[in-house]
Amino acid sequence: MAVNKKIDLSRVAPFIEALGHENEEVRQLAIQALGALAEVVAVNPLIQLLEDSDLETQKLTRRALASIREKASRVEDDYRFLSEQIYKWGDQLIASFIKALWDEDDRVGEFAAWSLGVIKKTEGIEPLVHALRLKSENNRTQEMIVWALREMGNAAVPYLIRALHHKESEVLGVLAWALGSIGDPLAVEPLIQELSSEYEEVRENAAWALGSIGDPRAVEPLIKVLDDTSPRVRENTAWALGTIADPQAIAPLRQMQNDPDVEVRERVDWAIDTIEEL
Numbered sequence: 160m161a162v163n164k165k166i167d168l169s170r171v172a173p174f175i176e177a178l179g180h181e182n183e184e185v186r187q188l189a190i191q192a193l194g195a196l197a198e199v200v201a202v203n204p205l206i207q208l209l210e211d212s213d214l215e216t217q218k219l220t221r222r223a224l225a226s227i228r229e230k231a232s233r234v235e236d237d238y239r240f241l242s243e244q245i246y247k248w249g250d251q252l253i254a255s256f257i258k259a260l261w262d263e264d265d266r267v268g269e270f271a272a273w274s275l276g277v278i279k280k281t282e283g284i285e286p287l288v289h290a291l292r293l294k295s296e297n298n299r300t301q302e303m304i305v306w307a308l309r310e311m312g313n314a315a316v317p318y319l320i321r322a323l324h325h326k327e328s329e330v331l332g333v334l335a336w337a338l339g340s341i342g343d344p345l346a347v348e349p350l351i352q353e354l355s356s357e358y359e360e361v362r363e364n365a366a367w368a369l370g371s372i373g374d375p376r377a378v379e380p381l382i383k384v385l386d387d388t389s390p391r392v393r394e395n396t397a398w399a400l401g402t403i404a405d406p407q408a409i410a411p412l413r414q415m416q417n418d419p420d421v422e423v424r425e426r427v428d429w430a431i432d433t434i435e436e437l
Contacts, residue, residue, distance in 0.1 A: 194223030225270035249278035276307030328358035339368025370399025401430025
């Protein structure tokens with residue numbers, strides 16, 4: 160597949176050639192230059208250095224590839240080409256991408272998560288869930304890990320459910336978000352249990368996740384938390400009930416139409432209208 164024709168190959172070719180230089184320092188300078196240029200034509204030569212015997216070369220290569228992914232994400236053909244190359248090399252490099260999840264550079268962690276999502280090998284699921292639990296402070300990394308797990312599909316759900324025993328609110332909230340994004344009904348019962356969590360963020364995301372999955376088993380438990388002390392939990396619960404659209408939710412929702420929070424009232428009205436229109 161052809162890549163972006165606007166690339167000036169004369170800028171890139173000397174550095175690609177230098178990747179084979181016998182001097183390690185020259186090779187590392189070439190890697191850094193290719194990372195600065197961030198052209199996808201350098202992907203295959205760089206990929207072959209991900210398992211180089213020199214750890215510094217490995218690190219610089221991961222960072223160069225992360226830069227290429229960032230730039231390629233803005234050009235459809237380049238993004239597709241990069242995805243194809245990562246997928247092609249996937250079996251050989253999955254261990255490298257798993258290791259890269261823990262790179263000190265957050266951009267590299269995002270690139271590693273994205274690569275594992277492109278490859279879609281089940282070996283990547285458990286490390287991704289582990290990284291999701293430990294990187295709760297970085298929203299961009301979290302979002303990329305959730306995207307990767309969603310790409311894995313239902314195979315990731317048991318791992319995420321097992322991780323719900325974690326005690327930190329930020330982590331539990333993200334796990335609920337991930338389960339809702341995948342949408343597997345297997346997660347319904349565990350998510351229902353999280354509606355009674357002591358943490359507001361967890362209850363909020365659990366309600367959203369149950370609405371995203373859309374399983375009618377969640378209706379009665381959601382109705383019970385319509386009077387939650389948190390406006391955001393009440394808002395997400397109303398959204399979830401409107402999305403599932405079970406008529407038994409109409410009467411409890413009507414009791415919420417005078418909620419003190421304007422956003423909750425608007426969401427309640429939307430939910431009632433949505434259910435009644437069906």
